[in-house]
Amino acid sequence: MSDHSLTEYLNTAQEVARKAGEMVKEAFYKEKDLMTKESYADIVTETDQAVEKLIISLLHEKYPTHQFIGEESTAEGKKVEWTDAPTWIIDPIDGTANFVHSIPQTCVCIGLSINKQMVVGVVHLPITGQTYFASKGGGAYCNSQRITVSKVKDLKKSVVITEAGNSRDPKILSTKMNNVHRVVEASHGVRMFGSAAVNMCTVAEGKGEVYFEYGIHIWDFAAAGIIFTEAGGVLIDPSGGDVDFLSRRVLAACNRDIADQLSPVLTHIEFDQD
Numbered sequence: 001m002s003d004h005s006l007t008e009y010l011n012t013a014q015e016v017a018r019k020a021g022e023m024v025k026e027a028f029y030k031e032k033d034l035m036t037k038e039s040y041a042d043i044v045t046e047t048d049q050a051v052e053k054l055i056i057s058l059l060h061e062k063y064p065t066h067q068f069i070g071e072e073s074t075a076e077g078k079k080v081e082w083t084d085a086p087t088w089i090i091d092p093i094d095g096t097a098n099f100v101h102s103i104p105q106t107c108v109c110i111g112l113s114i115n116k117q118m119v120v121g122v123v124h125l126p127i128t129g130q131t132y133f134a135s136k137g138g139g140a141y142c143n144s145q146r147i148t149v150s151k152v153k154d155l156k157k158s159v160v161i162t163e164a165g166n167s168r169d170p171k172i173l174s175t176k177m178n179n180v181h182r183v184v185e186a187s188h189g190v191r192m193f194g195s196a197a198v199n200m201c202t203v204a205e206g207k208g209e210v211y212f213e214y215g216i217h218i219w220d221f222a223a224a225g226i227i228f229t230e231a232g233g234v235l236i237d238p239s240g241g242d243v244d245f246l247s248r249r250v251l252a253a254c255n256r257d258i259a260d261q262l263s264p265v266l267t268h269i270e271f272d273q274d
Helices: 003-028 046-062 071-075 096-100 170-186 196-204 218-230 256-265
Strands: 034-036 043-045 067-070 087-094 107-114 117-125 130-135 140-142 159-161 189-191 210-214 234-236 249-253
Touching (some): 003 046, 003 096, 046 107, 067 071, 067 218, 087 096, 087 196, 087 218, 107 218, 117 196, 117 218, 130 218, 196 218, 196 249, 218 249, 234 256
Parallel strands (some): 067 087, 159 210
Antiparallel strands (some): 107 117, 210 249, 234 249
8 A cells, every 4th residue: 555545545534524524514503403322312413414424425436445334324223344445434423412512522533444454534623623634654633733642651640531421321320430530539630522533632632641431433433543643642442452443442542651550540341342
């Protein structure tokens, strides 16, 4: 795979993300029609579905042999099949609850994997005008500025980002809240911005030191994942092992020191794989 082809893929992903973002922005200030998925907190709108169809249509037209993993097509019953083939991994609106409540931290996520390795990622926030992007070996950027992670190496001097998630299972919620309690005791504090991709990109540009979450999906953090590692971050499983994009959990730290300090603080939650 040549550098030229990666550049082409990245440029295409950015162009498609901007077009999708126009649709998101147009709907952002209007009343939304809500539907629910796994719980009353796991919501989807007609815009989510329309944006995903637009993204897949535009990418399929240019790359007819490529595969797709999309949040809304998966919600409609399509099984996640992640192969070695070039695969576009899409979250049309990450931060749907933010979108519904007119909170601007909502984004379009488009990532490309080849041989199950992320090689391109774009996270576009149409309301704030930020576009994070990266290609393998090319560094990470927000708009025209190169971004890098924080140099802090002490968890006690760190801000930790996480989410409560969509599950309303009492046991899962209790474990998550206990984790938050322990993290607050061990750090400068906890932040939640309502979008896995926004959370990860925030740490990627050095605003906060670490992000972790249980219960997310591959489309939530595949695109942001390569942005994060290209910014110099460490992407692992919360237990300390290698990251598995299908395991529904992640720990993204500015360096291994922070990762190794946070991991034993957490009670790890197991989810069925995507």
